[in-house]
Amino acid sequence: MHKILVVEDDVDIADLIRYNLERAGYQVFKAHDGITGTEVCLRERPDLVVLDLMLPGRNGLAVFKEIRRDARTSHIPVMMLTARAQTEDRIQGLEAGADDYLTKPFSPKELVLRVNAILRRADAAPGLVEFQFGPFRFDKNSVKFYLDNEPLDLTSTEFKLLLYMCERPGKPQDRNDLLRTVWGYCDEVHSRTLDTHMKRLRQKLGQYGALIETVRGVGYQLASSIS
Numbered sequence: 302m303h304k305i306l307v308v309e310d311d312v313d314i315a316d317l318i319r320y321n322l323e324r325a326g327y328q329v330f331k332a333h334d335g336i337t338g339t340e341v342c343l344r345e346r347p348d349l350v351v352l353d354l355m356l357p358g359r360n361g362l363a364v365f366k367e368i369r370r371d372a373r374t375s376h377i378p379v380m381m382l383t384a385r386a387q388t389e390d391r392i393q394g395l396e397a398g399a400d401d402y403l404t405k406p407f408s409p410k411e412l413v414l415r416v417n418a419i420l421r422r423a424d425a426a427p428g429l430v431e432f433q434f435g436p437f438r439f440d441k442n443s444v445k446f447y448l449d450n451e452p453l454d455l456t457s458t459e460f461k462l463l464l465y466m467c468e469r470p471g472k473p474q475d476r477n478d479l480l481r482t483v484w485g486y487c488d489e490v491h492s493r494t495l496d497t498h499m500k501r502l503r504q505k506l507g508q509y510g511a512l513i514e515t516v517r518g519v520g521y522q523l524a525s526s527i528s
Contacts, residue, residue: 303420306330306347308338308364309382310356314405318351318382321409322416335359339367342374349419351412354383354394365397369456376444376457378419382407395494398456401484418485434467435527436509448506458483459502462495463523466513471525473516 305327309315312333319329330345332338335356342350342364350368354361361381368374378400391402400419403412432439438447439460446455446463455463461483466474480495499521503510512524 302326302328303349304328304330304345304347305349305351305416306332306338306342306345307351308332308335308341308356308361309351309353310334311353317409318412321413325413325417327416333357335361335364339364342368342377343371346373347377348423349416350377350379351416352379352381352399354381362394362397365399369398378423378457380415380419382412392494392497395458395484396497398458400457415485422485432464432468434470434523437463437467439464439467448509453505455502455505459498459505462498463502463513466521466523470523473519473522476520479520 336358380401381394381399384405436449
């Protein structure tokens with residue numbers, strides 16, 4: 302049984318989420334402030350965190366950073382949940398590395414479907430444990446990336462994006478395919494944050510950043526060979 306942590310300060314909303322997730326067969330833990338949410342996450346090691354951004358004690362983004370910073374929880378997918386509906390707020394959450402984003406008011410059915418989708422992606426058989434393309438080496442079990450055999454810090458989203466393209470070198474990848482593969486959805490917000498992720502990847506890869514090529518009118522591709 303998958304374990305899900307719901308960090309939400311509104312007790313009624315937290316109870317609604319818990320009820321629907323338990324009906325779907327999940328074990329649910331709750332926390333109503335950011336500090337407690339961080340503590341429960343570290344203690345229970347859930348399979349997914351549903352995280353509100355507006356929290357007392359420690360806001361959601363701070364909680365998210367704590368989860369990602371700790372090696373015990375850095376791999377746990379996070380779905381951000383908030384009343385903020387503005388595009389920029391959603392982009393901020395996704396760019397921070399969240400796996401998905403849902404705004405209030407929301408349909409409990411949609412929330413469960415999104416949770417199911419995130420967990421299916423997380424449970425997908427990884428195939429080979431390690432994959433290497435030129436100077437890039439991916440450890441799929443630990444979600445760690447090595448550049449020229451030196452560890453390089455990538456977010457889980459950056460890891461998925463780069464791995465997906467490295468497994469298909471020289472083949473243009475449509476923007477919508479990249480969005481559906483990594484985020485599971487295709488919309489304006491995710492499309493804008495895709496470009497931001499690619500920009501950050503290029504910066505992190507340094508001299509190898511140029512291997513990520515923009516294919517005008519299509520999307521992106523990784524160069525088929527490394528000189």
